[in-house]
Amino acid sequence: MVYLWAILVFVGVLAGLSLLLTLAERLLLNYGICAIDVNGGEKTFDVEGGQTLLTALTGAEIFIPSACGGRGSCGFCKVTVLSGGGRILPTETSYVTRKEARAGVRLACQVKVREDMEVRIPEELLNVKMFAATVASTVSLTYDMKEIRMALSEPAEISQRPGQYVQIQAPSPEGAVFRAYSIASPTYDDRAVELVVRLIPGGVASTYLHGVAEGEAMLFTGPYGEFRLNEEPDTEIICVGGGAGMAPMKNIIYSIYDRWPERSCWLFFGCRTTKDIFYLDEFRALAAKHPSFHVVYALSDPLEPDEPWDGETGFIHLSVDKCLDPGVKRQAFLCGPPPMIDAVIRVLEAKGLREQDIFYDKF
Amino acid sequence: MNETSAWVILIAAIFTNNILLSNFLGMCSFLACSKQIPTALGLGAAVIFVMTGTVALNYWIYHSLLVPLEIEHLQFIVFIAVIAAFVQFVEMFIERFSPPLYYALGIFLPLITVNCAILGASLFMVIRKYTFAQSMGFGFGAGVGWALAIVLIAGLQRKMLYSNVPWPFRGVAITMIITGVMAMAFMGFAGMVTIQ
Numbered sequence: 001m002v003y004l005w006a007i008l009v010f011v012g013v014l015a016g017l018s019l020l021l022t023l024a025e026r027l028l029l030n031y032g033i034c035a036i037d038v039n040g041g042e043k044t045f046d047v048e049g050g051q052t053l054l055t056a057l058t059g060a061e062i063f064i065p066s067a068c069g070g071r072g073s074c075g076f077c078k079v080t081v082l083s084g085g086g087r088i089l090p091t092e093t094s095y096v097t098r099k100e101a102r103a104g105v106r107l108a109c110q111v112k113v114r115e116d117m118e119v120r121i122p123e124e125l126l127n128v129k130m131f132a133a134t135v136a137s138t139v140s141l142t143y144d145m146k147e148i149r150m151a152l153s154e155p156a157e158i159s160q161r162p163g164q165y166v167q168i169q170a171p172s173p174e175g176a177v178f179r180a181y182s183i184a185s186p187t188y189d190d191r192a193v194e195l196v197v198r199l200i201p202g203g204v205a206s207t208y209l210h211g212v213a214e215g216e217a218m219l220f221t222g223p224y225g226e227f228r229l230n231e232e233p234d235t236e237i238i239c240v241g242g243g244a245g246m247a248p249m250k251n252i253i254y255s256i257y258d259r260w261p262e263r264s265c266w267l268f269f270g271c272r273t274t275k276d277i278f279y280l281d282e283f284r285a286l287a288a289k290h291p292s293f294h295v296v297y298a299l300s301d302p303l304e305p306d307e308p309w310d311g312e313t314g315f316i317h318l319s320v321d322k323c324l325d326p327g328v329k330r331q332a333f334l335c336g337p338p339p340m341i342d343a344v345i346r347v348l349e350a351k352g353l354r355e356q357d358i359f360y361d362k363f
Numbered sequence: 364m365n366e367t368s369a370w371v372i373l374i375a376a377i378f379t380n381n382i383l384l385s386n387f388l389g390m391c392s393f394l395a396c397s398k399q400i401p402t403a404l405g406l407g408a409a410v411i412f413v414m415t416g417t418v419a420l421n422y423w424i425y426h427s428l429l430v431p432l433e434i435e436h437l438q439f440i441v442f443i444a445v446i447a448a449f450v451q452f453v454e455m456f457i458e459r460f461s462p463p464l465y466y467a468l469g470i471f472l473p474l475i476t477v478n479c480a481i482l483g484a485s486l487f488m489v490i491r492k493y494t495f496a497q498s499m500g501f502g503f504g505a506g507v508g509w510a511l512a513i514v515l516i517a518g519l520q521r522k523m524l525y526s527n528v529p530w531p532f533r534g535v536a537i538t539m540i541i542t543g544v545m546a547m548a549f550m551g552f553a554g555m556v557t558i559q
Binding site for chain 1: 434441
């Protein structure tokens with residue numbers, strides 16, 4: 001008998017508590033319909049209260065970049081809230097500076113919609129669209145790198161600048177998540193988007209992307225990113241990449257030689273061993289066509305005995321230091337692991353590049 | 364039956380039988396959130412509130428449900444479920460009715476669902492056979508005692524920013540040491556009142 005009572009009481013207590021919580025959620029967290037005003041009347045829409053601002057904006061087809069998927073750990077989804085957001089939360093203060101906080105900058109994934117709100121979003125983000133695409137091809141570049149080409153179906157064309165990125169929607173046990181990947185295909189290739197994906201063990205999106213098959217449907221939003229290529233043809237472009245940091249470089253280089261066949265450009269690419277090398281033949285063929293394009297691949301690990309290699313060895317910043325003459329007008333774009341970026345920035349500044357001409361993406 | 368007045372139990376729970384310094388309960392959130400005084404105050408306030416509330420609820424459930432049916436052995440699992448649900452409910456409640464308080468306590472509330480001091484207070488209430496009034500005094504006092512300890516440690520940590528701590532002791536190690544020293548200092552209150 002006591003067992004029966006024990007089970008009954010325990011189940012009863014749990015059921016009672018869940019009922020109470022469900023009721024409380026219904027009654028307490030019902031904020032009704034709230035109106036959201038974007039950029040002073042440019043776009044207004046009504047949403048159900050209680051959700052986060054990020055979800056509400058995504059629902060209204062305004063795609064704010066968010067690499068962490070709404071956990072408040074990337075700080076990408078900054079928007080300016082003019083009214084109705086409440087006070088800034090402790091979870092936001094590590095990404096929003098005091099100056100920004102005074103101007104009303106908030107993380108959209110942390111702000112809950114509880115009342116009518118007025119928000120300001122950079123014009124550029126209003127042009128971001130959701131694209132439906134199918135996988136056109138997947139190529140294994142190395143043992144852990146894959147090139148994935150997606151043919152766009154709806155909308156059929158993308159207008160992107162070199163250096164921009166898209167956010168791929170990947171399924172995960174907690175629902176769909178978005179992860180940022182740079183666009184590897186050049187600007188003129190406007191009916192497709194190519195990605196270069198390194199497989200990260202346990203990574204949600206990279207595991208998904210390494211598993212997609214040709215013909216599979218995919219969704220992504222984009223393009224995002226503030227980088228603007230210098231439009232003066234006499235400015236030399238320096239690209240320094242490591243690992244999956246190749247993707248934006250490929251886009252930049254092919255876009256440049258489509259528009260300015262004579263423009264001077266350097267590509268430095270750092271790998272560990274010969275097993276990590278990819279795209280080298282393609283870039284050497286491009287360099288044969290355009291003599292002003294220089295390709296430098298450097299291996300940081302020692303070569304195996306009698307392994308053939310005709311490129312550089314050592315860390316990539318040493319190759320940058322060796323190959324570039326100081327005092328030339330340049331713009332640099334770096335993409336790779338943080339220690340590599342820091343070392344390259346030091347070298348480039350010693351070569352006379354100004355801080356505002358060095359763009360980088362650490363990951 | 365224990366005859367001690369609820370007020371005496373309250374004072375004793377703060378000073379002589381401080382749940383953190385004499386029982387070392389609730390150490391995990393204590394170590395994690397004792398770097399800054401405002402954070403410590405926020406967490407301390409949340410603990411006081413949740414401890415008082417859950418002790419009252421658990422008293423009622425224990426004495427009107429578990430004891431009459433002779434299933435006291437379920438106390439652990441039932442107390443935990445009640446604490447978790449209570450914290451969720453309180454979070455929703457203050458989110459709706461007091462946004463400023465929600466912003467102040469918001470992130471601390473879920474943190475203390477798993478705080479062993481909260482469960483400890485409910486279990487002490489059972490072990491020491493408190494009446495309802497005594498339980499309330501104990502729940503509130505234990506919460507205040509915990510808050511007092513974490514705020515004091517946060518103050519000490521702030522002072523220690525400028526002191527030269529030998530490097531093997533930096534971080535959690537020195538926090539444990541000063542907690543121990545403070546526990547010994549609190550033993551000075553020992554003769555004042557005793558509860559058991």
